[in-house]
Amino acid sequence: MSQVVVLPRVVLDQVRAELRAAAWFAALGEPLTDGDRADADAYARALGLGTLLLGQARDWPEAERVLQAPDWSPAWWDREEAQRLRLLAEAEARYPERTLWTALTELTTELGNTVHGRAGVAAARMGGAAKASVHVAAGAAAQAAYQLALARLAEDAASPFESKFRLFAAGRWPLGVVGSRLVLF
Amino acid sequence: MSDPIVVKTVEDLRNAPEEYREAIAKLVISHAINELYGAQVFDEPAIAYAPTPYAKWLTCRVAMEEYGHHVRFKQLGVQMGIPEERMMPGVGKRPLSIFEFPLKTWQEFVAIKLLADLAEILQVEDLLHCTFHPLRNLARATMPEERFHAQFGEDFTAELIKTPEGKATLQAAINEYFPYLPSFFGGSKSKNNEIFRKWNIKQRTNDEMRQDFMKRATEVTTKYGLTLPEVRQAA
Numbered sequence: 103m104s105q106v107v108v109l110p111r112v113v114l115d116q117v118r119a120e121l122r123a124a125a126w127f128a129a130l131g132e133p134l135t136d137g138d139r140a141d142a143d144a145y146a147r148a149l150g151l152g153t154l155l156l157g158q159a160r161d162w163p164e165a166e167r168v169l170q171a172p173d174w175s176p177a178w179w180d181r182e183e184a185q186r187l188r189l190l191a192e193a194e195a196r197y198p199e200r201t202l203w204t205a206l207t208e209l210t211t212e213l214g215n216t217v218h219g220r221a222g223v224a225a226a227r228m229g230g231a232a233k234a235s236v237h238v239a240a241g242a243a244a245q246a247a248y249q250l251a252l253a254r255l256a257e258d259a260a261s262p263f264e265s266k267f268r269l270f271a272a273g274r275w276p277l278g279v280v281g282s283r284l285v286l287f
Numbered sequence: 288m289s290d291p292i293v294v295k296t297v298e299d300l301r302n303a304p305e306e307y308r309e310a311i312a313k314l315v316i317s318h319a320i321n322e323l324y325g326a327q328v329f330d331e332p333a334i335a336y337a338p339t340p341y342a343k344w345l346t347c348r349v350a351m352e353e354y355g356h357h358v359r360f361k362q363l364g365v366q367m368g369i370p371e372e373r374m375m376p377g378v379g380k381r382p383l384s385i386f387e388f389p390l391k392t393w394q395e396f397v398a399i400k401l402l403a404d405l406a407e408i409l410q411v412e413d414l415l416h417c418t419f420h421p422l423r424n425l426a427r428a429t430m431p432e433e434r435f436h437a438q439f440g441e442d443f444t445a446e447l448i449k450t451p452e453g454k455a456t457l458q459a460a461i462n463e464y465f466p467y468l469p470s471f472f473g474g475s476k477s478k479n480n481e482i483f484r485k486w487n488i489k490q491r492t493n494d495e496m497r498q499d500f501m502k503r504a505t506e507v508t509t510k511y512g513l514t515l516p517e518v519r520q521a522a
């Protein structure tokens with residue numbers, strides 16, 4: 103029988119501190135840096151998508167077109183989802199299910215207003231965003247935070263969710279895979 | 288009619304009449320559980336059905352806000368001394384029938400956001416003038432998010448009806464799901480509702496809310512060339 107222990111507070115506190123310190127949406131549309139390119143490459147490789155061309159959306163309308171492109175890659179989303187489910191199963195094997203669920207819910211709820219506000223500031227500064235797009239951005243950021251917390255709780259340092267979060271932390275928004283391109287905003 | 292009562296803080300609630308305290312506790316427990324059920328059985332599963340990353344992350348945000356509503360009501364309940372397990376599904380209170388609908392398609396989710404979140408708006412509206420101010424304030428904080436969720440339903444309805452196939456599948460989803468909704472407002476002779484109104488916790492009878500919902504639901508579906516199926520009203 104597996105030994106069930108309480109959640110490691112130090113891990114969650116560390117995640118919270120990183121989420122607070124992240125430059126959510128601060129670099130949207132800015133020229134890509136070497137660090138952005140390296141994190142994007144690491145993210146694609148960790149998802150098993152191989153080397154993808156790197157694309158960039160330079161404003162909100164372009165990002166909105168990317169997010170609704172008919173040739174977006176379901177394989178990219180499904181790989182992430184498979185990773186999430188694997189990590190969730192590992193975390194649930196280590197920690198009491200309800201405690202884990204409550205901690206993850208509270209973490210993302212706490213973050214919700216922060217990322218929503220940051221996305222709203224970025225949209226107001228750049229202009230041109232559809233009203234719902236701020237909500238979309240907040241949803242993407244909160245999902246990334248949840249995925250990061252799962253990776254940390256499951257102690258998977260090689261998880262794609264680490265490099266994905268680094269992109270968000272650097273002010274970027276990885277919009278996903280369209281055709282053969284991983285597109286950053 | 289009892290004397291007007293206004294309870295400004297959770298601490299003051301401890302000195303309120305027992306019937307008032309129990310009524311507030313019932314409402315908080317009900318909202319905490321229903322918000323969680325909604326997020327678990329509709330919003331979170333809908334992410335997989337959403338057709339694009341744009342729709343998926345928008346649905347993520349909706350799910351997160353619904354979970355957030357649960358957290359807010361639960362936190363208020365904890366402050367009031369209600370054990371956490373009473374505000375979680377699976378212990379005690381059975382889920383409402385609207386949560387027994389198994390979500391199978393994106394169109395069903397759009398129908399739910401269009402109509403079930405309208406029903407939720409009516410429930411929250413009725414608390415906007417609640418005499419227990421922490422609950423009133425929580426309702427006011429929740430209302431803009433509920434309106435956004437209903438708008439989400441309208442926006443994707445507008446998308447789906449652009450094609451005959453999309454409109455037909457959405458209409459089929461409405462036909463299947465809508466009959467669950469009128470009973471969401473409770474029975475016509477609800478003792479709980481009588482007590483809620485006696486203490487000005489809530490403003491309207493269940494039947495008044497149900498009639499208002501039918502009117503608004505008819506308006507919003509008509510706006511998009513859709514119809515509501517005939518349903519038997521709760522007795």
